[in-house]
Amino acid sequence: MSLTLVIGDKTYSSWSLRAALALELAGAPYREVVIALNRADTRAQILQHSPTAKVPLLVSEDGPVWDSLAIAEYLAECFPEAHLWPRGQYARAVARSVCAEMHSAFVALRTHLPMDLKRDQALAEIPAEVQADIQRICALWAECRRGFGQDGPFLFGQVSLADAFFAPVAARLRSYRVPLPAQAAAYVQTIYQWPAFQRWYQAAQEEHLG
Incomplete structure (x- = not known):
């Protein structure tokens, strides 16, 4: 599966960190696109990828998935063997x-x-x-x-x-x-x-x- 994660600065973007850790849990290889936050062109840069002008956004073969919680659920369904949610x-x-x-x-x-x-x-x-x-x-x-x-x-x-x-x-x-x-x-x-x-x-x- 081809996956690209669009994120903000790793220093500041807490929601991007959540999505990246979810991908790490899934064990899925992915490409990373980092967009600098708090700059004059930040919104325009993110809008090239995300309809909400927010990060993170996961670009999957099925299409874009935005919002960290939605990304987590999507990955849990795509990689059930990784047990992203606890057992039980x-x-x-x-x-x-x-x-x-x-x-x-x-x-x-x-x-x-x-x-x-x-x-x-x-x-x-x-x-x-x-x-x-x-x-x-x-x-x-x-x-x-x-x-x-x-x-x-x-x-x-x-x-x-x-x-x-x-x-x-x-x-x-x-x-x-x-x-x-x-x-x-x-x-x-x-x-x-x-x-x-x-x-x-x-x-x-x-x-x-x-």
Whole structure:
């Protein structure tokens, strides 16, 4: 299958990271098109590929697939043997629930702690609404680990799409040096030890952003 992933800067584009990690989980070879964000021609460049003028976009043999969650579901169906979702009917339902929550919630966190993989500095003060998001995220991670994490260090034990969706959150918490409970801190470390994330992170460090 021929696949092309259109993404933004690896330093900043959290949604692009989610789609790329999904492709890594699928084990599918793909071509990458990187479009620099926050430039005068960014919108025009993305519109050459994506009808929404947003990244990521997956160009498949069937046609374009936009939105990270749709890309994840498409890949899960195309590569069922890769088990992108956890094994077990209820585990899959919970994994989809947490991905959907990540997809639609945590606006304060996104606003005040945008992904920046080159950053290593705490905020002077974390707003109360951001702290509420962080508390919910830590509780969510703890629930997943307690209910499904017996056979590995990821949210559902073995690595899955849930980890692809929360990897940019883990990166934010590390980049902004957010104090975390021990279990959440251990999960952040798990993400940073994930080879697929490490490859993206290293590429971000080597990006030249103008």
